[in-house]
Amino acid sequence: DAKTTQPPSMDCAEGRAANLPCNHSTISGNEYVYWYRQIHSQGPQYIIHGLKNNETNEMASLIITEDRKSSTLILPHATLRDTAVYYCIVRVAEIQGMRFGAGTRLTVKP
């Protein structure tokens, strides 16, 4: 699996958009980009995933650059409950299991 690089921490004001970057410059053509988050003392939670195209669901949007070497997870209106560690994972679809990196600790402030 390709390696991912994320900033260790970020802050965001409540109500503003949170933009979390992820670098995956060695991604292969058959590898998907996944985002999970882990709120303190809970198990990780799936957010979104994509291959090439931008994706949006009720939780977030995923923007993948055209060369697929980086991506951005966007939480459009961050709330205090979005404070968590956010993990960007690159994975071949046929390989089971997620290999988590260090992640970004997002703190949403009032």
Next chain:
Amino acid sequence: DAMVIQNPRYQVTQFGKPVTLSCSQTLNHNVMYWYQQKSSQAPKLLFHYYDKDFNNEADTPDNFQSRRPNTSFCFLDIRSPGLGDAAMYLCATSTREGNEQYFGPGTRLTVT
């Protein structure tokens, strides 16, 4: 609600005393996973079951084993726990595609 249940939430065991952690699911998912998460670290995949097929990660110690007697249940057995095995153990499930994994709340294991 369909969910992933882990029991117990907290487990204390003695050094070298075998311990079993339990996971059950009501999602009827084909795949079940066990992860280990040590303090301030990311979760680390130990192994998974794809239906009845067991798949071990290359760096998972032999001290860790797993059983899946049926679709709903999966157990993590630690044969001789060491102090370094103290961690949160997370169970997760998914469909065959494995894109969206559903995690349980975890069992926090303390080794004394």
